[in-house]
Amino acid sequence: MTEIIQTFADISDRYDVAFVDLWGCMHDGVRAFPDAVAAMQGFRAHGGKVVLVTNAPRARGPVEAQIGSLGIPDDAWDSIATSGDSARAAMFRGAVGRKVWFMGEKHDRSFFEPLRIIEEPVEIEVVELDQAEGIVCCGPFDPHADPGVNRPQFLYAKQKGLKLLCANPDMVVDRGGAREWCAGALAALYTEMGGESLYFGKPHPPIYDLARRRYGALNGALDDPRIISIGDGIHTDILGAQQEDIDSLFITGGLAAKETMTGHAPDPQALTTYTEREMVHPTYAIGFLR
Incomplete structure (x- = not known):
């Protein structure tokens, strides 16, 4: 059964490294969450390592610049593993050919920078x-448009047998108070239509391999660390941890705030109902990272 905790410090001494989600956990796309920043600073002050593990479809450098602008300081984390870097490696190895049709916004063009x-x-x-x-x-x-607007292009692509490389498996994110569609929703639609989608971020193994390599490159990294995965995505952060056989801390006040009836903390019965329905079982849960 999932244990509801009050602060990360209640359990942090059980772990050597935290794989921490960004959007919905450390920030809301507009600004950082001060309590989450303080929690990671405290964990590091006691010897823990923090690897930010994000489904952002960009390289590590642009993500580092973005989170700094949102108010997440350098002393709150040690390294970054992005879905974008994992997917870029596959692209530059030819996973979807040499000539590609690009879907995304202007700021996502950094995906094509040399690796x-x-x-x-x-x-x-x-x-x-x-x-x-x-x-x-x-x-x-357009992150506010229904993914179904892409059906004509996807039908054509499927008929041509094109593979879709999904740089961000997230279905949705909440930017401030507004919900936006992500690449994962488009990949799901393409798969539903009979196309083939390739995934590299959470909950899929490539990004966890990258996160472990990022951790291993840190000074003082242990050979067999005790890992906890922290995030608000039940089918990304928490499912990924479950599949990797590592502990998880579910931030219920993010994407699942309504389903878990989260105020300061999740409602225990609502949390149980939700996790049983989704068939994903976090080790711990907390309303907001603090």
Whole structure:
């Protein structure tokens, strides 16, 4: 049964490293959550390591700049693993061909910046759909539009047998008080229509492999660390932890605030009903990271 806790400090001494989600956990897309920042600073002050593990469809550098602008200071984390970096590695190895149709907003174009860790990378060219060998999806063109607006393009792509590389498996995020669609919703639609989607972020293994490598590169990293995964996505952060056989802390005041009836803390019965319905079982739960 999931244990409801009051603060991360209640359990933090049981772990060496925290794999921490960003959006909905450390910030809301507009500003950082001060209590979450303080919790990670406190964990690090007592010897813990923090690897920010995010489904952001961008490289580590742009994510670092973004979170700094939102108010997350450098002393709240040790390293960053992004879905974007994991997916970029696959793209530059030719997972969806050389000529790709790009889905996303202007700021997602950093996805195509060179990735130096790949030897002899494939030279990628962004083209129109009728010339494409595959699809790179960092998100919708309009995050407020229903994913169904892409059905005509997806039908054409499916008929051509194009694979879709999904750089962000998240279905939705809440930016401030507004909900937005993510690349995961488009990939789910494409799969539903009979197309093939490739995933690299949470809850899929590649990003956890990357997070472990990021942790391993830190000074003082242990060979067999005690890991806890923290986040608000039941089918990304928590399911991913369950599949990796690591403990998890579910932030119920994020995407599942309504379902878990979270005020200061989740309602125990609502939390149990929700997790049983979703068939995902976090080790711990808390209303907000603090």
